[in-house]
Amino acid sequence: MPFTEILPGILTKHKQLQKDRIENGSAKEDNGNHDDLFVEAFAVQVEPKLCGPLIRQIQNQQDTELQHLKRVKCLPIVSRHDGDVLKRQKVTEQRLVLIGTIHSECQSLIELCSQQYTVQRVHVPRRPPISEFEWNRMNEKWPTKKVSYLAIEQEQEARRLSPDEIILMEKTIQHVISEKDIVVLDPASGIVVGRASVERRLQQCLSNNTINNPLQTDIIYAIQNVSRRERTQSAGSYLCTGFDLYTCQEPSLFEGMAALHSRVRRILFVDKSPQLGALTHYSLHTLPSTNHHFRAFQWHEPATEEKEGQDNVIARTV
Amino acid sequence: MTTPTSSGDDTTRNNDEYYMRLALQVAQEALLFGEVPVGCILVQSDGTIVSHGANQVNATRDATRHAELVAIDRWWTGGVFSDQLRMSPEEYAQVAKINNLQEPALEKYFYNDDTIQSSDGRLLPSWGLQKQHPPADLSLCHLYVTCEPCIMCAAALAKMKIGCVIFGCRNDKFGGCGSILHVHQEDAGYRIVSGVLEDEAIALLRSFYSQENHQAPDEKRKRKDNRLADNVS
Numbered sequence: 001m002p003f004t005e006i007l008p009g010i011l012t013k014h015k016q017l018q019k020d021r022i023e024n025g026s027a028k029e030d031n032g033n034h035d036d037l038f039v040e041a042f043a044v045q046v047e048p049k050l051c052g053p054l055i056r057q058i059q060n061q062q063d064t065e066l067q068h069l070k071r072v073k074c075l076p077i078v079s080r081h082d083g084d085v086l087k088r089q090k091v092t093e094q095r096l097v098l099i100g101t102i103h104s105e106c107q108s109l110i111e112l113c114s115q116q117y118t119v120q121r122v123h124v125p126r127r128p129p130i131s132e133f134e135w136n137r138m139n140e141k142w143p144t145k146k147v148s149y150l151a152i153e154q155e156q157e158a159r160r161l162s163p164d165e166i167i168l169m170e171k172t173i174q175h176v177i178s179e180k181d182i183v184v185l186d187p188a189s190g191i192v193v194g195r196a197s198v199e200r201r202l203q204q205c206l207s208n209n210t211i212n213n214p215l216q217t218d219i220i221y222a223i224q225n226v227s228r229r230e231r232t233q234s235a236g237s238y239l240c241t242g243f244d245l246y247t248c249q250e251p252s253l254f255e256g257m258a259a260l261h262s263r264v265r266r267i268l269f270v271d272k273s274p275q276l277g278a279l280t281h282y283s284l285h286t287l288p289s290t291n292h293h294f295r296a297f298q299w300h301e302p303a304t305e306e307k308e309g310q311d312n313v314i315a316r317t318v
Numbered sequence: 319m320t321t322p323t324s325s326g327d328d329t330t331r332n333n334d335e336y337y338m339r340l341a342l343q344v345a346q347e348a349l350l351f352g353e354v355p356v357g358c359i360l361v362q363s364d365g366t367i368v369s370h371g372a373n374q375v376n377a378t379r380d381a382t383r384h385a386e387l388v389a390i391d392r393w394w395t396g397g398v399f400s401d402q403l404r405m406s407p408e409e410y411a412q413v414a415k416i417n418n419l420q421e422p423a424l425e426k427y428f429y430n431d432d433t434i435q436s437s438d439g440r441l442l443p444s445w446g447l448q449k450q451h452p453p454a455d456l457s458l459c460h461l462y463v464t465c466e467p468c469i470m471c472a473a474a475l476a477k478m479k480i481g482c483v484i485f486g487c488r489n490d491k492f493g494g495c496g497s498i499l500h501v502h503q504e505d506a507g508y509r510i511v512s513g514v515l516e517d518e519a520i521a522l523l524r525s526f527y528s529q530e531n532h533q534a535p536d537e538k539r540k541r542k543d544n545r546l547a548d549n550v551s
């Protein structure tokens with residue numbers, strides 16, 4: 001597989017986890033056998049008002065094993081008379097505060113807690129969920145933090161890159177390399193809808209100064225060529241929505257944000273930017289605050305002896 | 319006109335407000351054309367206004383046409399309005415038709431903007447007439463913009479080595495000068511001054527969005543909201 005997906009650092013852990021699971025052939029998501037999903041842990045039962053002080057007391061013990069878990073579980077109140085679960089009431093509400101798993105080095109902490117509180121054994125998820133389905137299942141036993149399912153969707157979609165799609169991507173990348181051009185492609189039709197070289201020629205006919213304008217880079221020309229098409233052909237499209245940008249060099253921050261504003265679907269590049277790249281350094285395509293995210297791939301010339309199946313999409317953070 | 323500096327004393331604050339009011343006026347014009355009202359003014363160290371720009375994303379269908387880039391391009395091309403490089407008058411007429419805009423007004427906006435009327439009715443010196451070739455960088459220039467530059471514009475301004483950027487309100491979603499990224503602090507960087515006539519800038523943006531919400535029919539509003547979501551600055 002000649003394309004590496006550029007993912008932001010925060011997803012790496014999850015990504016690695018999933019890779020390990022596939023390689024080890026361990027835990028399949030839906031096999032009904034949840035035992036390996038959960039691990040035994042220790043928790044103490046306290047009144048809500050004691051939760052805060054207790055958490056402050058134990059929070060110095062940074063335990064990376066627990067990062068995917070919420071610290072506190074609210075216990076439902078069971079009426080003595082009929083066993084109905086009632087709405088939580090302040091008076092009788094109880095909380096469970098997680099101290100550590102049986103693998104954590106928390107013996108001293110447990111001893112400390114047991115002087116004041118009752119320590120209980122609970123079951124908590126061993127690792128972050130890899131799907132919404134799994135998250136729901138985990139939550140039944142212990143409140144678990146929701147991870148970015150964008151990552152999972154991206155992952156699943158990446159694995160679904162069809163052979164045809166890969167052929168089109170490779171063909172376009174080869175074209176961009178040989179023509180030293182930048183191209184915006186409509187992947188649905190396979191038609192090139194914007195070309196830096198065309199726009200550059202058109203604009204330079206009108207003003208010589210455009211040639212030296214530091215802001216008129218090839219990626220900007222390519223994006224503006226798509227705008228020209230939309231203006232003149234009433235193309236019914238909006239900016240670069242649904243289109244992929246192919247470039248030899250990774251966009252700069254300026255160019256990457258221009259592409260983001262234009263709502264590109266994907267950016268595919270060959271060489272990492274020599275400066276701080278919009279994708280490999282800034283992860284601009286997955287900034288949480290922006291209203292548009294897109295996927296980014298780096299192309300690698302495959303070694304001749306390489307015979308990887310398309311399952312081996314190895315995503316990594318660059 | 320005095321040299322614009324932004325060190326915080328009364329004179330410079332007055333200066334800043336003076337130029338920011340002009341930027342707001344440019345933004346106001348954008349509002350008339352259905353654009354998100356963001357405007358900017360580019361001022362040389364001797365106080366001469368050398369360029370201006372308003373948001374033109376909708377008219378041009380070009381997401382790079384933020385006020386700041388329009389102003390820089392405009393200056394760079396020696397006073398030729400940057401969009402003339404990209405669109406013929408016929409294309410503009412077509413856009414006007416699609417957007418139900420009056421053509422003469424559009425013409426004024428795009429071609430005849432060498433002067434701007436100040437609030438007391440004077441016609442101010444024409445930045446459209448400053449046809450000198452620009453220097454390679456903007457290190458002696460101050461940019462007054464009504465809203466914090468987005469990451470794209472902040473990076474472009476760094477690339478052009480701008481001297482100082484003075485802005486009104488924050489850009490929570492895309493801001494490149496402190497809100498999302500701190501582009502102005504990277505490498506050589508540039509100075510920023512924030513909050514100049516902030517309330518006016520916010521009021522202008524609000525007037526745009528409330529206008530959208532009250533006047534547009536549902537379907538159109540939806541489409542516009544989608545289109546305008548990241549046109550801010």
Ligand SMILES: [Zn+2]
Pocket residue numbers: 384385386467468469470471472550551
């Ligand atoms: Zn901008």
